[in-house]
Amino acid sequence: MQTITRDQLLDKAVSLLADGTVTAVLGWSKGEFDYDVTPAVFKTEAELKENFVWNDFCGANFSKYLVAKMDRLEGKMLVFLKPCDTYSFNQLLTEHRFDREKVYAVGIPCEGMVDIAKVKAICGEGISSVDCGGDKLLVTTLYEEQPVEVATAEVLAERCVNCKSKKHVAYDELLGEEGEVIDSNRFDEVEKLEAMTPDERFAFWQNELSRCIRCNACRDACPACTCEKCVFDNPNSGVENKAPANSFEEKMFHIIRAYHVAGRCTDCGECSRVCPQNIPLHLLNRKFIKDMNEFYGEYQAGAEVGSRAPLVDYTTEDLEPGEVFDRRDTNA
């Protein structure tokens, strides 16, 4: 259950449209069911009133849309940003990927988004409605007479369970209460893997990555992946392959993908959210984040505009690549 209501967001959007501050609103549009919410650009009050939604399923990170959506827009775009979205927003600004002047950012608090797959794992298929209220979801299915009660905390998306910050790092206007940066447990899973033997780790990733179908959703949803021409689309790059032909290519793709956003990844978790095969891609990103924090000092991509990412920076005292393992071996 979100602390801020749809009506509050709607009122804000309608009034900003009415007074001419913005000419378009980037928001969530309702779908066929209660949970299949689609990002959309709204231009009129009527459109907003009919289709705008805000609920526990509004997970999509809008920052990336700002790169493409404003080219031909006259006037400003209103964009609603959850705390984690604001980090991506800043990171894109750092990289000069959109015009800040054309955006009116409204920060909104977020109590975590629900992963519908987790709901289905509990209630089964055939969900006819999901009612978000309090700290519970009321799920009606085609097969149960009575709605099933599910605790929201149990079905939160992984990234929200391990939320890193409820604080907005960028906005023009903030609705609701400002939150705090959270001392989360987001690296626990990475540490668990690090503690395994190489053989166990290899088996773990072999199992996960073998499911990859190379749909590129992780890349296309990623707010850090905004290259005009991606290496994976370049026929001469040697990695342009539309299907993972074997386990080498599966690994190659995922190493390169994670590497390309290393230091710029804000850990928004979109990659894992969109993966149709439930591959825990965020673990690769978090491994890089954790390493860089340990090797080169704490760094949160997107925390401020203009900061220099660890991989495009250096000091003369950096540790040697070989020492990476020595450190871990002595720590262990």
Place this chain on the structure above:
Amino acid sequence: MQVNEFKPLIVAFCCNWCSYAGADLAGNNRLNYPADVKIIRVPCSCRVNPMFILRAFQRGADGVILCGCHPGDCHYTSGNYYTRRRMAALFSMLDFLGIEKERTRVEWVSAAEGAKFAATMNDFVEKVTALGPNKRLEDLRCKR
């Protein structure tokens, strides 16, 4: 095939200004290092894209070593400082995926260090030989 017959294929990326000259010096001084090391000359260690390393494994390498100028001595002032960070991140990731950490290495070898070059290569080849063939980052299509 018996284990002791295994001869690893090693790819060594060597920076033009220091390590490649170091390899030359090793040769001039008749210092031995295994012929299994294939040297690829690069303008700077920083030229080595992480993809090069993965591709070397794909094409049949059992170990990949990257040699550059000592930190502070880079011909282009700061190239090897970037290399150092990049490779630290990449090697750590390869290790995270369960790929043997002994298969990758970075070593700084100056133009005067022919002996170090030979010693490094001998040591690296020995370690990789002990590991056996690269099975975890192999592309079977390239082996048939």
Place this chain on the structure above:
Amino acid sequence: MNNMEDTLIPKIGVITDVRIDTPDIKTFRVVTPDGKKAFDHRPGQCAMLSVPGVGEAMFSITSSPTNEEYMEFSIKKCGCVTEWLHQAEVGQQITIRGPYGNPFPVDDVFAGKNLLFIAGGVGLAPLRSVINYCRHYRDRYGEIDIVYGSRSKDDLLDYKEIIEEWSNDAGVKVHLTIDNPQEGWDGHVGFVPNYVKELGFDTNKTAVLCGPPIMIKFTLEGLCAMGFDKTQIYTTLELRMKCGVGKCGRCNVGAKYVCKDGPVFRCDELDELPDEY
């Protein structure tokens, strides 16, 4: 299994001659290793040529089916495969499969008609096959007019053949033009669409167009203004293709696949298709 039978499995072709036509167009003569034509084709059809490791691409067969010894391909250097082919020497083997697509209706619709061929640049390549076919069976067709334009004199494809053979045939009129004035050129200067307007053809002809999209667009408008009906005008299209047999799904314009239902279309058929080519 090793039965080697699938439309996707190509034959080997040998390049037996390379002719430099223009600075960026070469004409390749291709036969099978035993010196025969790889397969029979009809004028306007295409073949898939490939260089293993580089790629495969569709090219129109520029030689006439009446040539029973070999096939020719006029290829402009513009992508990976074509660039590679341009450095190929005589004796180089490539792979070839086909023929693909539907041909020009040379034996029914065109029979007994006056023909008007309009080409721009490398667009002459597919038309050369039809032109030579019609010249071979000269008595089956009426008057033949050929309007051909290019950037400069050096960019005119098959120049020698045009001057020495085509122009001398009875009932064949060749009208050449280049985009800009050039020393040593006393012919017409100007773009193809304008030249067609200047020439002002009778509408008792069937027209065949091929060239850059912009040329086709304006020439088509010009012909229609002259009173041509779209059912009298044919053209050929080109889109990215992989399989050549209407299965890989990328060369469609609306419900039509260029590789299978094309590349030859009558202009009124194109009007039925969405504007996506």
Place this chain on the structure above:
Amino acid sequence: MRKCSLDSINSVFAEISKAASLYLPVDGTDGAATYTKWEEGLTWSNALNTVKSPKDFFFPQTEDLMEFKTSGKNIEVIDTRSEMEDFVVFGVRACDVKSFEVLDRVFIKEPVDSYYASKRQHGTIVAVACGRPAETCFCQTFGINPAEPAGDVSIWKTETEVFFRANTEKGEALMSKLSGLTEECGEETVNAQKEKIAAIMNKLPLKDLTTDGFGGGKTKELFDAPEWDELSQACLGCGTCTFVCPTCQCYDIKDFNTGNGVIRYRCWDSCMYSEFTKMAHGNNRLTQKERFRQRFMHKLVYYPENNDGLFSCVGCGRCLSKCPISMNIVKVMKKIGGKASE
């Protein structure tokens, strides 16, 4: 009709496995079902369907076509195919069975794609009725009855029993091997289940979805519909929908240089990708709107136009649950088809 108890289904699997590879949906570590080669110890998943469709068995995501060996200026072409062996795909849903018909019309049309055809020839399909369809199911829109799945053998699964009915010669052959493990039975239980399924189908949220307004010959009418802008605006251009789709059949042919030869292989391609139609001299679909439109026009207009009105969608609902931004064929059909019929 024959039956066996659900408890003994593993011995049925063991029997089938003796003569042919058996693939069936098995739950993975992530909880989702995937077609897996059966071996002792694996259990048939209860999931409604797999994420990746069974088209993979006949039209694999990657498939080697041939190999080239070059020496000097010479080339040798080698057909690398080995003799295809018989296999059984067990537990295919009615929608996916229908998808094979859609693919057949593309691949087994002259010139026949022998790679696909030989796999079809060697594969036996055991289809299962859907006892519990999901909210994302809309197969009935395309005239598919999930209680009567086609395939070589149809099966119905209850809490305690599994019922078998052979539909084809291949199916008879398979059932004859199972004669010792199954017993002849009446159709009462199955008929009861069919009725139950029919009742559920009537409650599905997408039951009223129609194909009105689509079909062959609608190109002109629908191509320039203004709704495409709005529908495609959030599309990320990933290939999820095409890769989970059981009927998407576009492919790419690529060469891989192994260092001692060139393998020419084909792999799935997606019309959603920016370089799908890119040629040396340009691209005729430059915007995501054009690519998005191509996918749905192909399924709902172009394909039926070339295939006697058969739609290239079977209503399996995979794209509904897997699209990162929840844009899908149902939304397209409601928005564009609804308008056309007004």
